[in-house]
Amino acid sequence: MTILAQRPKSMTDKPMHYCPGCGHGIVHRLMGEAFDELKIGERVIGVAPVGCAVFADDYFACDMVQGAHGRGPAIATGIKRSKPNAIVFSYQGDGDLASIGMAEIVHAAVRSENITVIFINNAIYGMTGGQMAPTTLVGQVATTAPKGRDPKLQGWPINMCEMLAQITGAKYLERVAVDTPQHVMAAKKAIKKAFENQVKGVGFSMVEVISQCPTNWHANVEQALEFVRTKMMPQYPLGVFKDEGAN
Amino acid sequence: MTQKTLRKGNEALAEGAIRAGARFFAGYPITPQNEVPEFMSAYMADAGGAFVQAESEIAAINMVYGAASTGTRSMTSSSSPGVSLKQEGITYLASADLPCLIVNVMRGGPGLGSIGGAQGDYFQATRGGGNGDYHVIVLAPNSVEELGNFPKLGFELAEKYRMPCMILADGILGQMMESMAFNFDPIDPNKLGKFDWAVDIEKNGRPKRKVFSYKGDNLIADVTERAKRYGLIEKTEARFEERNTEDCDVLLVAYGLSSRACLEAVNHAAEKGLKVGLFRPITLWPFPSKRLLELAGKVKAILAVEQSLGQMVQDVKLAVGDKTPVYLKAYPAGGQPEGEAILQAAQSALSGKTEGLFDLQRHAEGFTYECKRDLSLGVQGDRKGGK
Ligand SMILES: Cc1ncc(C[n+]2csc(CCOP(=O)(O)OP(=O)(O)O)c2C)c(N)n1
Ligand code: SF4
Ligand SMILES: [Mg+2]
Numbered sequence: 001m002t003i004l005a006q007r008p009k010s011m012t013d014k015p016m017h018y019c020p021g022c023g024h025g026i027v028h029r030l031m032g033e034a035f036d037e038l039k040i041g042e043r044v045i046g047v048a049p050v051g052c053a054v055f056a057d058d059y060f061a062c063d064m065v066q067g068a069h070g071r072g073p074a075i076a077t078g079i080k081r082s083k084p085n086a087i088v089f090s091y092q093g094d095g096d097l098a099s100i101g102m103a104e105i106v107h108a109a110v111r112s113e114n115i116t117v118i119f120i121n122n123a124i125y126g127m128t129g130g131q132m133a134p135t136t137l138v139g140q141v142a143t144t145a146p147k148g149r150d151p152k153l154q155g156w157p158i159n160m161c162e163m164l165a166q167i168t169g170a171k172y173l174e175r176v177a178v179d180t181p182q183h184v185m186a187a188k189k190a191i192k193k194a195f196e197n198q199v200k201g202v203g204f205s206m207v208e209v210i211s212q213c214p215t216n217w218h219a220n221v222e223q224a225l226e227f228v229r230t231k232m233m234p235q236y237p238l239g240v241f242k243d244e245g246a247n
Numbered sequence: 248m249t250q251k252t253l254r255k256g257n258e259a260l261a262e263g264a265i266r267a268g269a270r271f272f273a274g275y276p277i278t279p280q281n282e283v284p285e286f287m288s289a290y291m292a293d294a295g296g297a298f299v300q301a302e303s304e305i306a307a308i309n310m311v312y313g314a315a316s317t318g319t320r321s322m323t324s325s326s327s328p329g330v331s332l333k334q335e336g337i338t339y340l341a342s343a344d345l346p347c348l349i350v351n352v353m354r355g356g357p358g359l360g361s362i363g364g365a366q367g368d369y370f371q372a373t374r375g376g377g378n379g380d381y382h383v384i385v386l387a388p389n390s391v392e393e394l395g396n397f398p399k400l401g402f403e404l405a406e407k408y409r410m411p412c413m414i415l416a417d418g419i420l421g422q423m424m425e426s427m428a429f430n431f432d433p434i435d436p437n438k439l440g441k442f443d444w445a446v447d448i449e450k451n452g453r454p455k456r457k458v459f460s461y462k463g464d465n466l467i468a469d470v471t472e473r474a475k476r477y478g479l480i481e482k483t484e485a486r487f488e489e490r491n492t493e494d495c496d497v498l499l500v501a502y503g504l505s506s507r508a509c510l511e512a513v514n515h516a517a518e519k520g521l522k523v524g525l526f527r528p529i530t531l532w533p534f535p536s537k538r539l540l541e542l543a544g545k546v547k548a549i550l551a552v553e554q555s556l557g558q559m560v561q562d563v564k565l566a567v568g569d570k571t572p573v574y575l576k577a578y579p580a581g582g583q584p585e586g587e588a589i590l591q592a593a594q595s596a597l598s599g600k601t602e603g604l605f606d607l608q609r610h611a612e613g614f615t616y617e618c619k620r621d622l623s624l625g626v627q628g629d630r631k632g633g634k
Pocket of ligand 3: 093094095120121122123124125126133
């Protein structure tokens with residue numbers, strides 16, 4: 001008998017708590033596969049965020065640290081500077097990374113910390129029940145934007161890859177999605193590369209994943225995937241925004 | 248052990264921390280503690296450690312959270328407004344049972360306050376400071392020598408009880424120069440053993456480890472377990488120093504720089520034939536209540552002397568109850584204590600006078616105050632045209 005697919009060694013067998021159709025679980029799996037393929041599982045130390053992924057510290061088989069909302073890049077900095085041989089990642093949502101943790105992500109990039117950031121952009125505050133995020137789309141309804149995001153009042157969505165691309169220390173920035181098998185494969189490649197970069201000592205690498213949140217988008221899974229394609233992607237185009245890994 | 252040399256307080260502290268095995272430092276510039284990150288930036292790398300100038304005090308303490316998670320002797324230093332920002336990280340460190348050293352070289356407050364030395368952060372330091380039920384161990388040096396030697400004690404206590412330890416100094420101590428010696432040989436942290444809780448890369452088949460703050464359903468058990476450590480610390484780790492406490496009429500209670508002025512008062516008193524003693528808490532949490540209560544039974548009055556508006560005096564009153572009257576000589580917001588005035592206050596305390604003593608309600612006697620809105624200044628207006 002040949003085993004065609006199984007749980008990556010770098011993941012635990014703990015059942016995930018995410019809602020059906022959520023993007024978080026897909027991304028976890030891709031990370032686990034990347035750790036296995038790069039054979040770095042023993043060296044990984046992860047930082048779980050405050051957000052729906054707060055329990056990510058249970059799903060990866062590596063040692064994990066879970067800290068304060070938005071501070072992942074600072075915590076990862078402390079770990080990496082203390083254990084330079086560790087492969088350190090910070091896993092963050094959009095509220096975590098692009099709002100409360102804006103200073104931490106920008107300056108981790110400025111210092112070109114040799115860490116990997118996985119940024120889950122679902123344009124909403126998932127865990128707290130669907131409030132407006134800095135990435136919420138214009139017109140998108142949120143519990144704190146009941147009439148939809150109005151740029152006159154709440155400004156426009158923030159594009160993190162494009163913004164961080166201005167920073168010399170940011171070495172690899174790619175935006176991917178997990179809405180189709182093709183996109184999932186591309187996301188896997190990007191995630192793997194972001195960790196490979198760290199192994200090679202390239203410096204700050206981040207993969208932004210456009211991720212579906214059916215629950216707080218008040219959509220079924222199919223509608224959520226449609227929202228990703230028709231609404232999210234025009235605002236957040238997929239692609240590589242920086243790749244200086246080879247230099 | 249070293250020879251005595253002349254050193255600035257902040258530099259003695261920084262050097263003492265590296266000697267004590269600190270190998271991670273993150274900080275953000277703020278007066279009057281800048282010599283600490285400056286020293287670290289010059290010497291930490293040579294010692295084999297890492298120095299990071301963080302983008303904020305919030306980032307700095309969270310870097311310490313990460314570094315401490317790996318079992319590295321980690322620290323940050325700041326001054327009052329910066330330590331306020333660190334409170335988020337400090338409560339997370341406490342919740343995740345992480346040992347580390349936090350230094351507060353206090354300046355005048357509230358707010359941006361002043362850059363002069365003060366003791367206004369006593370409540371913040373001893374009551375936890377951040378959200379939730381927790382404590383940090385608080386050490387209060389009163390000399391450059393103690394500043395240099397307390398980092399070792401701080402790391403040892405922090406690691407023994409798996410919790411943050413704070414050194415609460417002030418701007419004058421940090422800036423002044425004194426002759427001092429290190430009373431311990433440099434520690435090589437690479438030769439220290441590992442912890443069974445720290446995250447690491449050499450896993451060798453052991454179960455995964457987690458350092459985490461969210462406890463959910465386990466929170467009650469978590470906090471009550473930690474409270475046992477707190478109780479043990481209160482019972483066994485209180486530190487203090489006494490001067491002329493045998494047979495005195497007035498007992499001064501003061502920590503840090505204030506205790507230096509009190510020592511002057513104690514010496515003057517002896518010259519004048521007055522019986523004044525000094526009780527100096529070295530740990531502010533745990534507060535050395537037990538010994539203070541013993542002494543309270545032997546004296547006629549207790550005078551708390553502090554460079555704040557009546558903070559430490561509350562712990563004195565909690566310790567003493569109504570056994571002995573407790574008075575306050577307060578130098579809030581960076582006022583500098585002075586021996587002669589303290590001595591006069593001590594005499595007032597003894598003779599039931601109020602001269603030189605501070606009492607908030609007496610302070611406001613005859614004072615009235617009311618801030619009013621005034622229509623003759625116009626109306627507040629509406630928000631037309633705004634967001
Ligand atoms: C200091 C602080 N502020 C607010 C919160 C409440 N909070 C928890 S998760 C969250 C937002 C999470 O949104 P995001 O980062 O986008 O992650 P998602 O749940 O969408 O994956 C907020 C505001 C908190 N835990 N701590
Ligand atoms: S609320 Fe949204 S982001 Fe959170 S688990 Fe559910 S689908 Fe995923
Ligand atoms: Mg989100």
